[in-house]
Amino acid sequence: MVKICCLGAGYVGGPTMAVIALKCPAIEVCVVDISVPRIAAWNSDQLPIYEPGLDEVVKQCRGRNLFFSNDIEKHVAEADIIFVSVNTPTKTRGLGAGKAADLTYWESAARMIADVAKSDKIVVEKSTVPVKTAEAIEKILTHNSKGINFQILSNPEFLAEGTAIEDLLKPDRVLIGGRETPEGQKAVKALKDVYANWVPEDSILITNLWSAELSKLAANAFLAQRISSVNAISALCEATGANVTEVAYAVGKDSRIGPKFLNASVGFGGSCFQKDILNLVYICECNGLPEVANYWKQVIKINDYQKSRFVNRVVSSMFNTVSGKKIAVLGFAFKKDTGDTRETAAIDVCKGLLGDKAKISIYDPQVTEDQIQRDLTMNKFDWDHPIHLQPMSPTAVKQVSVTWDAYEKPAFLFDGRNVIDAEKMREIGFIVYSIGKPLDPWLKDMPAVA
Ligand SMILES: NC(=O)c1ccc[n+]([C@@H]2O[C@H](COP(=O)([O-])OP(=O)(O)OC[C@H]3O[C@@H](n4cnc5c(N)ncnc54)[C@H](O)[C@@H]3O)[C@@H](O)[C@H]2O)c1
Numbered sequence: 334m335v336k337i338c339c340l341g342a343g344y345v346g347g348p349t350m351a352v353i354a355l356k357c358p359a360i361e362v363c364v365v366d367i368s369v370p371r372i373a374a375w376n377s378d379q380l381p382i383y384e385p386g387l388d389e390v391v392k393q394c395r396g397r398n399l400f401f402s403n404d405i406e407k408h409v410a411e412a413d414i415i416f417v418s419v420n421t422p423t424k425t426r427g428l429g430a431g432k433a434a435d436l437t438y439w440e441s442a443a444r445m446i447a448d449v450a451k452s453d454k455i456v457v458e459k460s461t462v463p464v465k466t467a468e469a470i471e472k473i474l475t476h477n478s479k480g481i482n483f484q485i486l487s488n489p490e491f492l493a494e495g496t497a498i499e500d501l502l503k504p505d506r507v508l509i510g511g512r513e514t515p516e517g518q519k520a521v522k523a524l525k526d527v528y529a530n531w532v533p534e535d536s537i538l539i540t541n542l543w544s545a546e547l548s549k550l551a552a553n554a555f556l557a558q559r560i561s562s563v564n565a566i567s568a569l570c571e572a573t574g575a576n577v578t579e580v581a582y583a584v585g586k587d588s589r590i591g592p593k594f595l596n597a598s599v600g601f602g603g604s605c606f607q608k609d610i611l612n613l614v615y616i617c618e619c620n621g622l623p624e625v626a627n628y629w630k631q632v633i634k635i636n637d638y639q640k641s642r643f644v645n646r647v648v649s650s651m652f653n654t655v656s657g658k659k660i661a662v663l664g665f666a667f668k669k670d671t672g673d674t675r676e677t678a679a680i681d682v683c684k685g686l687l688g689d690k691a692k693i694s695i696y697d698p699q700v701t702e703d704q705i706q707r708d709l710t711m712n713k714f715d716w717d718h719p720i721h722l723q724p725m726s727p728t729a730v731k732q733v734s735v736t737w738d739a740y741e742k743p744a745f746l747f748d749g750r751n752v753i754d755a756e757k758m759r760e761i762g763f764i765v766y767s768i769g770k771p772l773d774p775w776l777k778d779m780p781a782v783a
């Protein structure tokens with residue numbers, strides 16, 4: 334029986350391995366993690382992450398061929414294929430701080446694998462990593478290999494949170510990169526055979542290692558770039574009376590452009606887009622390509638601009654101050670159908686409003702009060718480390734309250750996702766701002782915002 338071990342029981346490791354276990358009953362899958370509470374939660378009825386459809390898949394396989402454990406070394410030693418799906422946050426200090434990927438967790442995982450392995454292993458990069466990481470990992474693994482053969486594969490994950498199970502069951506593609514040697518190709522085939530249990534052959538793409546690693550960063554950069562493009566146009570819509578929904582629809586009807594990922598918003602969030610673009614920018618700089626680096630940097634600049642533009646709209650429409658004013662925030666996670674708050678635009682918006690002394694009341698049924706308080710006090714990039722290694726937030730933000738009832742009625746409504754029926758709300762008496770839509774007469778008379 335083939336044995337798979339996955340290091341990292343997070344948003345990627347958990348769902349990905351659950352679906353492999355579901356689709357490959359002949360394979361034993363064990364997901365391991367350094368966090369004790371996280372593994373305890375995976376073994377309970379209250380899974381550590383919210384993802385539609387995940388509970389059912391886990392219930393079906395757990396105890397059959399899917400296991401969650403803190404006994405990392407035992408499961409690594411026994412496995413034929415080891416997926417590494419640990420955190421790869423943005424570096425906060427030292428060379429490349431604020432841009433480069435911090436590979437501390439990856440490196441310690443690789444050293445541990447090298448230490449405990451007693452038989453040949455296929456080691457799969459599931460985390461998103463800089464191009465050429467496989468080369469460094471190979472060095473660590475083979476440095477003291479005691480005659481053991483390690484093959485490194487790159488198999489980046491493309492799932493989106495909120496639709497992870499759907500994405501894993503029907504992926505647009507599975508990408509596998511490996512060495513172009515006979516041993517490398519044998520390892521590629523072994524991993525391909527796993528996915529071939531449910532993914533059509535022509536959707537499994539085989540490339541060299543560096544193409545696979547770079548494709549992941551490039552895909553996220555392209556996706557984020559579409560959002561920044563439509564968000565840039567949303568500002569122009571507001572200035573001209575055009576409607577961004579109509580513009581995006583008309584643009585997306587061109588089959589070369591396509592309709593997806595063109596929803597204007599308060600800005601993209603999530604643990605991946607910003608981190609991966611910063612990483613791409615850093616790699617371009619290191620390779621002497623400043624023009625390319627600046628091109629991608631602009632995607633993040635527009636995203637930051639969109640978030641502060643939204644805050645400025647709120648403040649300027651309430652006579653240029655929100656000091657002491659009660660503002661309800663509906664939704665705190667970075668998108669619907671998830672409780673994940675990593676890099677959510679809501680953090681920047683709340684911090685912006687708190688900077689102007691607003692009193693904020695937050696409602697999100699998937700996010701705990703403790704998490705919201707941590708998010709509003711945490712330093713930049715600390716959020717992407719394993720939760721038990723994050724610094725504790727020193728004090729709670731007093732102007733913030735968290736509510737479990739969404740029905741409180743403010744006079745103004747600022748829709749950062751264009752999800753409400755603005756006309757209906759206006760009929761009830763609200764003053765409404767929707768991103769990229771013709772402005773309410775009230776807002777038109779207020780000072781212009783940048
Ligand atoms: N979240 C997504 O939607 C998504 C999608 C595709 C790729 N990715 C990438 O996948 C990787 C993981 O992301 P995530 O969202 O699952 O993160 P996560 O924080 O949810 O999970 C990572 C887990 O790894 C554990 N860990 C850290 N070091 C470890 C070690 N040495 N041994 C065992 N466990 C260890 C942590 O405790 C944590 O539970 C990142 O590189 C990310 O960029 C994420």
Ligand SMILES: O=c1ccn([C@@H]2O[C@H](COP(=O)(O)OP(=O)(O)O[C@H]3O[C@H](CO)[C@@H](O)[C@H](O)[C@H]3O)[C@@H](O)[C@H]2O)c(=O)[nH]1
Nearest residue numbers: 490491492493494560594595596598601602603605667668
């Ligand atoms: O038209 C759109 C689409 C998305 N968003 C926002 O963009 C962010 C990211 O959304 P999404 O991409 O759906 O979720 P993620 O879970 O961050 O998934 C992205 O990042 C993952 C991690 O690398 C990749 O695996 C996925 O393919 C990639 O879509 C969220 O804040 C969305 O609200 C918009 O503002 N407008």
